[in-house]
Amino acid sequence: xxxxxxxxxxxxxxxxxxxxxxxxxxxxxxxxxxxxxxxxxxxxxxxxxxxxxxxxxxxxxxxxxxxxxxxxxxxxxxxxxxxxxxxxxxxxxxxxxxxxxxxxxxxxxxxxxxxxxxxxxxxxxxxxxxxxxxxxxxxxxxxxxxxxxxxxxxxxxxxxxxxxxxxxxxxxxxxxxxxxxxxx
Amino acid sequence: xxxxxxxxxxxxxxxxxxxxxxxxxxxxxxxxxxxxxxxxxxxxxxxxxxxxxxxxxxxxxxxxxxxxxxxxxxxxxxxxxxxxxxxxxxxxxxxxxxxxxxxxxxxxxxxxxxxxxxxxxxxxxxxxxxxxxxxxxxxxxxxxxxxxxxxxxxxxxxxxxxxxxxxxxxxxxxxxxxxxxxxxxxxxxxxxxxxxxxxxxxxxxxxxxxxxxxxxxxxxxxxxxxxxxxxxxxxxxxxxxxxxxxxxxxxxxxxxxxxxxxxxxxxxxxxxxxxxxxxxxxxxxxxxxxxxxxxxxxxxxxxxxxxxxxxxxxxxxxxxxxxxxxxxxxxxxxxxxxxxxxxxxxxxxxxxxxxxxxxxxxxxxxxxxxxxxxxxxxxxxxxxxxxxxxxxxxxxxxxxxxxxxxxxxxxxxxxxxxxxxxxxxxxxxxxxxxxxxxxxxxxxxxxxxxxxxxxxxxxxxxxxxxxxxxxxxxxxxxxxxxxxxxxxxxxxxxxxxxxxxxxxxxxxxxxxxxxxxxxxxxxxxxxxxxxxxxxxxxxxxxxx
Numbered sequence: 001x002x003x004x005x006x007x008x009x010x011x012x013x014x015x016x017x018x019x020x021x022x023x024x025x026x027x028x029x030x031x032x033x034x035x036x037x038x039x040x041x042x043x044x045x046x047x048x049x050x051x052x053x054x055x056x057x058x059x060x061x062x063x064x065x066x067x068x069x070x071x072x073x074x075x076x077x078x079x080x081x082x083x084x085x086x087x088x089x090x091x092x093x094x095x096x097x098x099x100x101x102x103x104x105x106x107x108x109x110x111x112x113x114x115x116x117x118x119x120x121x122x123x124x125x126x127x128x129x130x131x132x133x134x135x136x137x138x139x140x141x142x143x144x145x146x147x148x149x150x151x152x153x154x155x156x157x158x159x160x161x162x163x164x165x166x167x168x169x170x171x172x173x174x175x176x177x178x179x180x181x182x183x184x
Numbered sequence: 185x186x187x188x189x190x191x192x193x194x195x196x197x198x199x200x201x202x203x204x205x206x207x208x209x210x211x212x213x214x215x216x217x218x219x220x221x222x223x224x225x226x227x228x229x230x231x232x233x234x235x236x237x238x239x240x241x242x243x244x245x246x247x248x249x250x251x252x253x254x255x256x257x258x259x260x261x262x263x264x265x266x267x268x269x270x271x272x273x274x275x276x277x278x279x280x281x282x283x284x285x286x287x288x289x290x291x292x293x294x295x296x297x298x299x300x301x302x303x304x305x306x307x308x309x310x311x312x313x314x315x316x317x318x319x320x321x322x323x324x325x326x327x328x329x330x331x332x333x334x335x336x337x338x339x340x341x342x343x344x345x346x347x348x349x350x351x352x353x354x355x356x357x358x359x360x361x362x363x364x365x366x367x368x369x370x371x372x373x374x375x376x377x378x379x380x381x382x383x384x385x386x387x388x389x390x391x392x393x394x395x396x397x398x399x400x401x402x403x404x405x406x407x408x409x410x411x412x413x414x415x416x417x418x419x420x421x422x423x424x425x426x427x428x429x430x431x432x433x434x435x436x437x438x439x440x441x442x443x444x445x446x447x448x449x450x451x452x453x454x455x456x457x458x459x460x461x462x463x464x465x466x467x468x469x470x471x472x473x474x475x476x477x478x479x480x481x482x483x484x485x486x487x488x489x490x491x492x493x494x495x496x497x498x499x500x501x502x503x504x505x506x507x508x509x510x511x512x513x514x515x516x517x518x519x520x521x522x523x524x525x526x527x528x529x530x531x532x533x534x535x536x537x538x539x540x541x542x543x544x545x546x547x548x549x550x551x552x553x554x555x556x557x558x559x560x561x562x563x564x565x566x567x568x569x570x571x572x573x574x575x576x577x578x579x580x581x582x583x584x585x586x587x588x589x590x591x592x593x594x595x596x597x598x599x600x601x602x603x604x605x606x607x608x609x610x611x612x613x614x615x616x617x618x619x620x621x622x623x624x625x626x627x628x629x630x631x632x633x634x635x636x637x638x639x640x641x642x643x644x645x646x647x648x649x650x651x652x653x654x655x656x657x658x659x660x661x662x663x664x665x666x667x668x669x670x671x672x673x674x675x676x677x678x679x680x681x682x683x684x685x686x687x688x689x690x691x692x693x694x695x696x697x698x699x700x701x702x703x704x705x706x707x708x709x710x711x712x713x714x715x716x717x718x719x720x721x722x723x724x725x726x727x728x
Contacts, residue, residue: 068551092271148649149285163536164267173558177264
């Protein structure tokens with residue numbers, strides 16, 4: 001069980017201000033980049049697959065989001081299944097939502113915004129687990145509704161992909177759906 | 185002598201039998217050319233409103249065509265698996281969000297609409313809600329006495345009856361905790377027949393026990409010759425001089441996400457909008473239906489809901505057993521309608537994806553709560569929105585691609601109620617034996633006693649996407665009423681400015697219901713559809 005925490009210790013005025021200044025500048029910059037390059041805001045031509053940079057980002061954040069949940073003895077295999085699940089889930093979303101996610105992954109992939117908005121200073125495959133954990137905490141507790149909603153999107157995609165996978169069920173005591181066919 | 189090996193016996197799927205018998209169902213994702221259909225009545229949406237209307241209007245001898253955006257999925261394809269059911273049967277894969285992403289909306293999108301995936305809770309519209317509609321929204325025709333025969337009719341039609349099986353532990357904890365605190369609770373009636381009490385209503389009933397539109401009204405309409413178009417998105421009403429001539433639809437691809445180039449035109453004498461409280465206003469907005477006072481899509485309500493999770497000392501197994509069987513209206517009944525926001529308490533089904541995505545946070549803290557999944561007890565508080573000047577609901581807007589998105593700001597009036605509700609739920613959960621309670625919140629705050637929870641919840645910073653808010657009830661947006669400055673349709677459900685367009689679904693409501701809305705939608709749609717059927721028959725006979 002998690003210990004009781006004082007929420008005000010996480011969402012402090014100072015983190016709010018810090019996120020405000022860095023985030024505000026970065027978002028303005030991103031908007032400018034999009035306006036100067038129409039291509040980057042266009043969803044990928046093939047809506048059923050993520051591009052390589054989005055996969056890299058997910059591969060980096062999945063182990064942190066699911067720390068304590070995926071089995072350490074097969075973290076790699078489990079993460080790959082989560083990635084595939086996320087990809088399937090995105091393919092099932094309407095075009096407007098896919099476009100939003102595409103923008104989010106572009107923001108995280110583009111080095112200047114990755115540094116300024118996400119606070120991750122090395123490329124995703126090289127980022128340390130601590131740096132990624134800090135990024136996730138920062139966005140979850142951000143004073144910016146936009147960053148909290150972006151965190152929410154990653155949270156929902158990744159957790160759904162893992163807990164929809166029967167491999168996750170025994171650890172949580174869920175037996176799966178009952179069999180309804182006689183004689184089966 | 186040979187023995188016959190045991191073979192699995194499949195459960196019956198009456199809808200498939202009907203299809204084999206020649207029911208007219210067309211999957212627009214398979215069309216290779218544009219199509220045109222004609223009917224007496226075109227009904228957009230096959231949920232609680234559209235299904236009821238299709239049954240009644242086809243029984244009145246009218247040629248009916250039903251237009252459904254989602255797929256046809258029937259009991260033999262209901263596998264009780266969230267990861268396939270959510271993308272298939274729900275709007276936006278059960279991840280539909282309000283515009284700022286603060287509220288996650290569960291809304292059905294399949295043949296039968298919400299009724300195919302809902303949790304079977306059946307309540308008559310609370311009398312206090314109907315009185316409020318009379319006194320504040322000039323809706324004179326929906327008094328308790330006016331609706332009583334329609335409630336009875338739909339209760340009979342859908343076998344809505346008391347659920348006498350013992351509640352599962354998740355619901356029993358609500359009953360026990362409330363009782364310990366002297367708070368009234370009661371059993372929820374359900375629209376089931378021969379229910380197996382397995383607990384997978386939300387992924388489509390695999391045994392056809394749930395008396396959804398999929399197994400009741402829609403089969404009846406198809407049997408009478410109605411046509412059902414699926415994966416067909418009603419896009420635009422073509423209208424001129426206050427009269428709708430045609431409905432233009434787009435076919436969706438086989439994943440159900442993207443429109444194809446195929447267009448389907450439906451010509452009809454009468455058009456019924458039953459696309460739900462986001463879909464129906466959106467169709468009117470896309471069609472640029474006359475709306476001089478800008479009413480369509482405003483005052484859309486959600487029963488925005490906050491959630492409290494508890495760890496019990498014993499297994500709860502909240503995934504098993506009928507999902508919502510106990511409720512408490514204490515915090516609706518004990519407060520004036522137009523005062524601080526009131527709330528209804530219920531205990532939802534707990535399945536891994538639903539729980540994991542609603543629990544905030546990640547990593548070790550999240551994993552620890554999930555490890556206790558089978559010991560988890562969850563309460564929800566559904567806020568009764570729309571009864572106070574500070575509770576004006578949301579607004580349906582159109583994105584640049586024409587699809588709808590609901591803007592629903594969460595204001596201080598809502599959060600004040602949310603805080604009271606989180607405290608209430610924690611107190612009930614401790615009274616029921618909880619060893620730890622977490623009012624869902626990004627901080628991960630959790631408490632081991634009621635005293636600690638009371639102090640902690642009073643100090644929690646509550647705001648959008650810090651405390652998760654969910655909704656499974658979308659209502660309003662095309663309110664009924666005599667005054668076109670405040671209402672989209674009149675008391676008969678007819679659009680104030682389009683003489684052959686009607687709205688028959690939850691978007692008719694001038695406020696939220698203050699209870700799970702399916703029975704309100706059934707009864708009001710049945711009343712209005714019956715009157716419409718009688719009028720259209722008279723018209724066909726050369727009268728009026």
